[in-house]
Amino acid sequence: MASLLRGRGITKSFGGLLALDRVDLEVGAGEVVGLIGQNGAGKTTLINAITGVHRPDAGSITFDGQELTRLAPDRIARLGIARTFQIPQPFPTLTILENAMVALVFGPRASGLAEAEARARTILESVGLGGKADLPPDHLNIVELRKLELARALASGARLLLLDEINAGLTAAEIQEAIALIEGLRRQGLAILMVEHVMRVILRVCERIIVLHFGRKIAEGTPREIAGDPAVITAYLGARRAAGGGDRAGR
Amino acid sequence: MILDPGVLLQVLIWGLVIGSVYMLLATGLTLIFGVMKVINFAHGELMMTGAFLTFLLWHALGLHPYLGVFVSMAGVGLLGIAVERLGFRPLRGTAKINEIFLSIALILILQNALARAFIPYFREYAQIRTPYAHRVFDLGLLNLRYDFAILLGLTWAVMLGLYLLLFRTEFGREMRGTSQNRLAAALMGIDVGRIDTASFGIGAGLAALAGSLYGIINPFSPYSGTLPAIKAFAVIILGGLGSIRGAVLGGLLYGVVEGFATFFLGGAWRDATAFILLLLVLLVRPEGIFRERA
Amino acid sequence: MAPTAASRARRTPPSLGIALGMVAGAALLLAVTRELFLLQVLTFVFIFAIYAQSWNLVAHSGQFSLGHATFLGLGGYASILLARNLGLPPAVSLFVGPLLPALVGLGIGRLCVRLREWYLGMVTFGFTAITQLLVVEQFGWLTNRWDGLEAPRLLPAGLSVEGAAVGNYLIGLGLMVATYLAVASLMRSRTGLAFATIHDNELVAGVSGVDVRRYRILAMGAGGYLAGLAGALNGHTLTRHISPGVFGIEDSIWPLLYSIAGGLRTPEGPILGTLVVRLFWELMLRRLGGFESLITIVLMLAVIVRFFPQGLYPLVLRGVAAVGARPAVRR
Structure with missing residues (x-):
């Protein structure tokens, strides 16, 4: 599979803290890749580095062959490339409709x-926010805000989605919905890099998983390989299991 | 003649005196910003309130200016406390523009209140005259004015007091903690509201000292605070918002640079120095020279 | 933040109706009275509504300028110098002169592109002082230093006093309405949407594809032009003179007060705010001195900020709705 996103030796430190330490990664066109690791492992920093929010200290990131590290x-x-935020960040003084329009107007589609308004309405309908399109976003609860984040990312027409914990705090049924949505996106040929804590989702939808631990990539492989990797179990899954029952859904 | 060490020393002293004004203003501003994340745009007007109070105590009641300074600091400190309690506190948590509005509106209120109060006394400018206005220490190389020596001593005594308060007391520790992380400080049981009040009061008191100092060495009007305040803004941007060290060093350095710029380049450049420095820093290093205390 | 003034502005149907209403109201007044003082006050309102409109447009992009007098003054100086020294007709220099503050605005926008809120406020605040300094000291040979310059009049010489007052009134009205229409359609456009996203969240605007740098600089440039236009118009009609006093703090604060009073980030707010505050000011001056009036005005605004954070415009809309007419801004 041709690689769409390719990172080589991505390194970023904040003061004395090494947040990313020579991380390599690859996401192919139409591939869904999971990014896991404990809090502070550098997952969000990696997404910030890819999207230009933080400029890496070293290393290169290319998208479709184009170097990203010097771009705004x-x-x-x-x-x-579109992303969602771990804590939803709507534009508070725009309506929900306008929130969804922004990525259409200013993203790769440049509608x-x-x-943009027509398309945004359709997309909001599809995620179930159609009825609230003309309200400001403070009328949404946390689940709906996540949906709005997702709608914004989908609206952009991006080829690569970076999803930062879109399932946190969702109920089982809602997670099921999210899984269906992600599989639908994959069928449309979108590449996805997703940070996720809900192992059930990761093991179900990802073709490949990258494990970060204190800024370093300690493992990479299929869900089956990762679930059986001793280093991962010690560093991540083990900690979870010890913490409370574990999640064996992938077996 | 120009390179006469005595003359250079004289310029240096003058720079340090005027630098003390900037240092006091900048320290207050940065203290308030550190704790409250608010810039008091009316700091120059608090400063002139201080100058005016000292002047009034001396002119109308005959109080010695170097005693009046302390009364003035206390008075303007109380005014600062009132501004925080009645003005900024109710706006906390609302839109940023409301705080900016208040900060800027205070300029108009204080300037016009001062101008109103000033009019019966003077037409335009006033100056505080100390009993030592014409006396100098003859130190061989240079003649040091009594007033300069007293003002420098007074400023440094107050700064030492501030240092002891901030770094040697429990209250100072709480204040620095709030400045570093307000939320964490509140969670640890620190009464951040009380810290806000105190920082605004202290900042205002320092401004009053700056104003009195200014009023002893320069004629002043209700509008004289603007330019020193803008220079203090430049200093705290250079020094890093929230950094006391940056404000102290930056303020003094700024005064000295201004003194020499005036001496070598002429008066037209006196006020331009701040802006040229500021522009350079904005271009090269927008986050300031010292970082905000982490 | 509750009802979204900014986005409402974007969804407002063409503001032609409101513009026609303003013209009709102003014309009606002219038919009823030629009272000189009133015409002058209203001309002032028209000119400073353009100025407030400029400030408000920049604020719409999330940049609160506290040095807008820089643009006001430079526009006035540029136009007056073009007319005096190069012999341009004031009707032309009026529109060419503001290109100078527009350029300065682009420069300030570029320089401050990474600064926000208090930082931006402090730096723009300082710019007014440095501009004054440059105008007086470094360009004193051109600007006649503190004494300032006489401004050629915009209207042909030989008009009666009343004719001139009516002429100025109509020119002010025309330019204010034109500015209003331009700003209203800009706010509804793609550019307006970009401004609003930057106002709300620069980081998210950026990762959504909005070129934050470009739009911020653009907003300052456009604001510079409009403020400069107001400055030039003021110089050629009302004051007929310009001096470095124009670069004062007060003139930087007024547009902020007008916009807040009327309604931030709506194209109607600055006009309403300028009208209300200014009329109030004139009424106050009949009873109180200037200092007291100013303090009273600021306190009145504090009350507005406290109890009507969206400004007076939503109240007017509600009033209109209550009277039974369909509110002009809802679809």
Whole structure:
């Protein structure tokens, strides 16, 4: 599979803290890759590095062959990379509709306002927010805010989605919905890199999983390989299991 | 003549005196910003309130200016406390523009209140005259004005007091903690509201000292605070918002640079120095020279 | 943040109706009275509504400028110098002159592109002082230093006093309405949407594809032009003179007060705010001195900020709705 996103030796430190230590990664076109690790492992930092929010100290990140590390966030977005935020960040003084329009107008599609409005309405309908399109986002609860985040990322027309914990705090049924959604996106040919704590989702939808531990990549492989990797079990799954029952859904 | 060490020393002293004004303003501003994340745009007006109080105590009641300074500091400190309690506190947590509005509106309120109060006394400018206005220490190389020596001593005594308060007392520890992380401080049981009040009061008191100092060495009007305040803004941007060390060093350095710029380049450049420095820093290092205390 | 003034502005149907209403109201007044003082006050309102509109447009992009007098003054100086020294007709220099503050705005926007909130406020605040300094000291040979310059009049000489007052009134009205229409359609456009996202969250705007740098600089440039236009218009009509006093703090604060009073980030707010505050000011001056009036005005605004954080415009809309007319801004 041709690789769409390719990172080599991505390194980023904040003061004395090494948040990313020579991380390599690859996401192929139409591939769903999971990114797991404990809190502070560097997952969100990696997403920030890819999207241009933080410039890496060293290493290279290319998207479709183009180097990203010197580009501003908006250039990267227009190349076709969209992201969600772990804590949903809607534009508070825009309506929900306008929130969804932004990525259409300024993202890779560069739609006109009228076209963007029509498309945004359709997308909001599809995630179940159609009825609230003309309200400001403070009318949404946390689950709906996550949906809005997702709608924004979907609306952009990006080829690569970076999803930062979109399932945190969802009920089992909602997680099921999210899984169906992600599988649908994959069928449409979108590449996805997802940070996720819900192991059931990761093991179910990801073709490949990357494990970060204190800024370093300690394992990479299929869900089956990862679930059986002793280093991962010690560093991550083990900790979870010890913490409370574990999640064996992937077996 | 220009390179006469005595003259250079004289310029240096003058720079340190005017630098003390900037240092006091900048320290107050940065203290308030550190704790409250608010810039008091009316700091120059608090400063002139201080100058005016000292002046009034001396002119109307005959109080010695170097005693009046302390009364003035206390008075303006109380005013600062009132501004925090009645103004900034109710706005905390609302839109940022409300705080900016208040900060800027205070300029108009204080300037016009001062101007109103000033009019019966003067037409335009006033100056505080100390009994030592014409006396100098003859130190061989240079003549040091009594007033300069007293003002420098007074400033440093107050700064030492502030240092002891911040770094040697429990209250100072709480204040620094709040400045570093307000939420964490509140969670640890620190009464951050009380810290806000105290920082605004102290900042205002320092501004009053700066104003009195200014009023002893320069004629002043209700509008004289603007330019020193803008220079203090430049200093705290250079020094890093929230950094006391940056404000102290930056303020003094700024005064000295201004002194020499005036001496070598002429008066037109006196006020331009701040902005040229500021522009350079904005271009090269927008986050300031010292980092905000981590 | 509750009802979204900014996005409402974006969804407002063409503001032509409101513009026609303003023209009709102003014309009606002219038919009823030619009272000189009133015309002058309203001309002032028209000119400073353009100025407030400029501030408000920049604020719409999330940049609270505290040095807007820089643009106001530079526009006035540029236009007056073009007319005096190069012999341009004021009707032309009025529009060419503001290109100078527009350029300065682009420069300030570029320089401050990474600064926000208090930082931006402090730096823009300082710019007014440095501009004054440059105008007086470094360009004193051109600007006649503190004494300032006489401004050629915009209207042909030989008009009666009343004719001139009416002329200025109509020119002010026309330019204010034109500015209003331009800003309203800009706010509804793609550019307006970009401004609003930057106002709300620069980081998210960036990763959504909005070129934050470009739009922020653009907002400052556009704001510079409009403020400069107001400055030039003021110089050629009302004051007929310009001096470095124009680069004062007060003139930087007024547009902020007008916009807050009327309603931030709506194209109607600055006009309403300028009108209300200014009329109030004139009424106050009949009873109190200037210092007291100013303090009272600021306290009145504090009350507005406290109890009507969206400004007076939503109240007007509600009033209109209550009277039974369909509110003009809802679809």
